[in-house]
Amino acid sequence: MTILDYFIIVLFSILILVIGLSFSKTSGKDMKSFFAAGGAVPWWINGLSLFMGFVSAGTFVVWGSIAYTSGWVAITIQWTMCLAGFLVGFVIAPKWHKTKSLTAAEYISNRFGLKVQKSYSYIYLSIMLFMTGVYIYAVSRILEVSTGIPLYLSIALLGVIVIIYTSLGGLWAVVVTDTLQFVILTAAAIVVVPLSLDKIGGFSQFLNSVPSEGFFNLSNHEYTLNFLIGFGLYNFFYLSGQWGFVQRYTSVATPRDAKKVGILFGVLYLISPVIWMLPPMIYRALNPELTGLQDEGAYLMMCKEVLPAGMLGLMLISLVFATNSSVQGVLNISAGVITNDLYKNKFPESTEKRLMLVAKSSTLMFGLLTIGIAMLVPLMGGAKEVVLSVAALTGCPMYLPLIWSLYSKKQTGYTTLLTTVVSLIITLFFKFILPLINGFNLSREGEMMLGVGVPAAILLIIEIALRLKNKPETEYLKYLEFTANKPVQEVASAIESAAENNQGLKMIALGILATGLIIGGLGAMAENGKGYVLGMAAILLLIGYKILPKTSKIK
Secondary structure (H helix, E strand, C coil), X not given: CCHHHHHHHHHHHHHHHHHHHCCCCCCCCCHHHHHHHHHCCCHHHXXXXXXXXXXXXXXXHHHHHHHHHHCCHHHHHHHHHHHHHHHXXXXXXXXXXCCCCCCHHHHHHHHHCHHHHHHHHHHHHHHHHHHHHHHHHHHHHHHHHHHCCCHHHHHHHHHHHHHHHHHHHHHHHHHHHHHHHHHHHHHHHHHHHHHHHHHHCCHHHHHHHCCCCCCCCXXXXXXXXXXXXXXXXXXXXXXXXXXXXXXXXXXXXXXXHHHHHHHHHHHHHHHHHHHHHHHHHHHHHHCCCCCHHHHHHHHHHHHHHHCCCCHHHHXXXXXXXXXXXXXXXXXXXXXXXXXXXXXXXXXCCCCHHHHHHHHXXXXXXXXXXXXXXXXXXXXXXXHHHHHHHHHHHHHHHHHHHHHHHCCCCCCCHHHHHHHHHHHHHHHHHHHHHHHHHHCCCCXXXXXXXXXXXXXHHHHHHHHHHHHHHCCCCHHHHHHHHHHHHCCCCCCCCHHXXXXXXXXXXXXHHHHHHHHHHHHHHHHHXXXXXXXXXHHHHHHHHHHHHHHHHHHCCCC
């Protein structure tokens, strides 16, 4: 990396941080603005934020590794996320919006009672503490490899940055910086593709240089059809029920907007995997000698081969903040759980000022715990092992029962929580206890199918049993009565909502314009790929220019 790359890293870090902190006044004044951004975030901003919540450095490390070794199947795996997004948009997202709840935890409290909600909150916070710790660890590892900054120092620096602008800016800071990170990452990733093809000698040369057998198959012996089905179901349940993602469906104005959030996610995951995975596939043709864990760096190696000075720094910082966007969303929703669903229920007379203090303190506390977990990840077997196992074995047991309850009148707080707890016990037993007893180890496909199949089977059995007994739907009827008498979550006043939307759009426009100018400067200095870089800069400047005038029209 050159001095210019380091300069770009520092420059964009400051840009993202300043934009996040710009919301410290408008989005930090009350609970609604801090956790739901006033309840009227434009659907396309939440759609981009939802998308970026799925993207991290692991996207390019894990799937890039598969793209290098196995080819097109890496794209197929990610297309399951596309299908999940469309299904969530048409079926689940509007349903969440109609619950009239600020958070998923609030829905649980309204539907099943405070005791069940507290139990779910503790389980959720425990799981997400590990997941966010791994996110920070993964991107810190990339920083260490790319820049030489020691791992633990990288963890501390990244953790503190995320804590600061999430605690001060709330959800608006999260969704706006997510949008800018999407722009930066997409701009850099698109430029890499034609430069990579030029490096190898064109598309036909690429086709002739990669393995002829199975490289463009949709599946293979390792990533089988059963794995793809299981992974697709997992992504559907995760996208439907993960509490941070639910917040993206409830913080827009209408159920129709919530539907658009999911559909936009699906569209982006239809296109983006092709752009992301072509460079490591092309690198296979350029350098087929990578072995072992070396293939995890295939994407960045391709970037180093083709990107002009400064653009490599841009790609690196986009990967860093793409990962951090996942952490931001979790920190915000976790603080919401602690404040709105635990503290407020225990101290219902708390003032808005007191609740905001608890919210920001909760973000700080959870963030510091996350940094601590990140520093322990090497002792747990590394990021890949923790992420894949925790996601496969805990995702569906945690989220599927809640999704089921959106459509079932029979399920109660007891049966829903019982399903989650029993499923977690069974899946974790197969993962950690059974290998100690008889040496049996689950495959990746086995973990995925077990994590999906166990809670689904338990819920189906309970549902059938409850219907056969024809027990009265007491809890559900109470919930209907409660929601009927509860007003729709008050959207901030028209003036306040317009002001927040205006500021959000303005920050996005200014961020895009700044990105376009910086990339244009890099293109002017580039020795290779000048046309591609300058072309991308022109597109960004045009987009920023088109968005900016609209901000002045919002009254």
